[in-house]
Amino acid sequence: MTGSAGCDVRLRFRPDGTFRVLQLADVQDGPDVSRRAIMLIEAAVKRADPDLVVLTGDQIRGYDPAFERTYVNRRGDAPGAPLPPGVRTEAKMARVGKCVRGLLHRHNTGAASDPVEEEDTETKVMRCLSGFLGPIVSRGIPFAVTYGNHDFQCGVPLERQDELYRAFDGCLNPVDSLEPGTFGLTIDAHDGRQTAMGVMMVNSGDFAADGGYGSPSDDAVAWLGDVVKDVGAPSVVFQHIPPPEIYDCLVPVGRFTTNAIRGYRAHSGTCYVLDQEHSKPGSALREHPCCSEHNSGEVRAMKNAGGYFALFCGHDHTNSFITHHDGLDMGYTPTCGFTSYGPRGKDHALRVFEFHESDPASYTTELLDYGDLLGWVPPRALQHTFGDRALCDAGCIGDMLRKPSVRAALGVMGAVGAAAFGVVWHRLQDRPQSFPISEGAPGGGH
Incomplete structure (x- = not known):
């Protein structure tokens, strides 16, 4: 294993031989996290009773108007790069709202100016983290964090974000990891005598220089191929962006096929549906998988190393399928956030896994969705009608x-x-x- 955990926590299977992991994907929010997202996380944590929570990237909506002064679109950009077109309008509306609040304050108090000072970016990030981590930290549940393609855009480097996460009790991110978001955790057998399972967190990159999305670094791929041998136990991988092999799990069909989804970039000339024969019940393909066009060799390294049985990701907010291909499960957890796009409100969810000490690869999993946990979600006009799809x-x-x-x-x-x-x-x-x-x-x- 590389690195040591950020806190003194030893993970182990329960006396009954089970270990429960809750995956939280794509909160993707600003400093003031949506109340619905927090309610969903809290209800899911309560229902799942997890031994570990994994956060698989895009926790922070880096392009939020609150981060306008420090926003970076791509790595290397100067702070304050232009926000995406739609968000610029949002930012202007936010500024107008702030001016109105200032005028009302001066009218009501007689003060010459609005006394509220602008928060620095790290303070805003900490407010965001406190919002979605609250239900986890308050229950003393250990958690591990990797990153997506929007976290860094707020202007706070991932190395510093790792430090901010470690300020919360229960954070397992190592101080000396290979890179922020790439590290491994071992789960001991219930009697503590041996390692029974490994959980690998992988930073899957953000954006490719030539367009599209990124992929894990060469160092991360090499580490992934080696670390499972050190663990010596069946292992699962969690990351943000899916690997290109996700398209090998789909079936090409004609463009008029019901529920078919057109592929992304290199795959845009073909429409796809799920391979139902190899997909778990309840699986749903609702949008094109947005993987990198560069194959980093991650999946090949996992298969060559042996020991890996599954890879789960987020990134594509509405997908929720799990499918099996060439000896490896690959699956999605949809967004649990309500500020960006996603499935219909009731289908926003977290995913709970129950692994078994005797055979971790024979795990069970289910989505804990808003509709089941909290009931009715007020509709959002056309967004509700069309599934909130962007x-x-x-x-x-x-x-x-x-x-x-x-x-x-x-x-x-x-x-x-x-x-x-x-x-x-x-x-x-x-x-x-x-x-x-x-x-x-x-x-x-x-």
């Missing part, structure tokens, strides 16, 4: 049009429109015709 390009629109519910709605709208047109047309046809008589024409008089 309409980012023509491919997304095509994916939406392949949904049976949307096709049915469009069919009803078309039928109603055709019926209305038919009624109007027949009324026009049955209407008595009258023609003007020109002056001087036969039958015309003075």
Whole structure:
């Protein structure tokens, strides 16, 4: 193993031979974390009763207007890079709201200026972390953190973010890890005599220099191939961005196939559906997997090393499938956040795993979703109707049009429109015709 845990916690299976892990993916929020997200995390933690919580990246919405002064779009950008177009409008609205609050404060108090000072970025980040970690830390549950493609964009380097996480009780991120977010944890047998399972956290990168998303570093891939031998026990990997092999788990189909999803970038010329034969019940492919176009060799290194039985990720907020390919489970956990896009409100979820000491690869897992834990979610107009899916390009629109519910709605709208047109047309046809008589024409008089 590389590094030591950030706190003095020894993980082990329970006396009954089980170990429970709760995966939290894509909170993706600003300093003031959504109340619904916190409620969902709290309810999921209570229901799951986990021995470990893993956070798999994009905890921080780095492009949030609150981080406008320090925002970086790509590594190497100067702080204060232009926000994404849609967020610029959000930032302007936030500034207008701040001005209005300042005017009201001056009107009500007579003060010459708004006394509230601007928080520095680290203070804002700590507020964000305190929000989603609260339900975990308050119960004394150990947690491990890796990073996604938006965390760094707030302007706080990942090395410093690691330090901020370690300020919370229960953080297992090592002080001397290979890189922020890449490290391993061992789970002892219930009697503490041997290692029974390994949990590997991998920093899967952020953005590729030539476009698209990143992939694990060469050092991380080499480490992943070696560390499982040191652990000497079946191991599972958690990271943010899925590997390119995720497309090997899908079935290419025609572009008019119901519920088909068009691929991403290099795969955009093909539509896909799940391989139902090798997917766990309840699996759902709701958007194209946004993997890197560069194959880092991560999956190949895992298979060559042996010992790995599963890789779970986040990143694609609406996907929730688990499928098996070439000896390895690959799966998703959807977003639990409510500030970015995601599935319908009731389907925002965390994933709980129960591993068994005698055979960790024979794990069970389920999604703990908002609808089941907390009930009704107030609809968000069209976002609710179309599943909160971001309409980012023509491919997304095509994916939406392949949904049976949307096709049915469009069919009803078309039928109603055709019926209305038919009624109007027949009324026009049955209407008595009258023609003007020109002056001087036969039958015309003075």
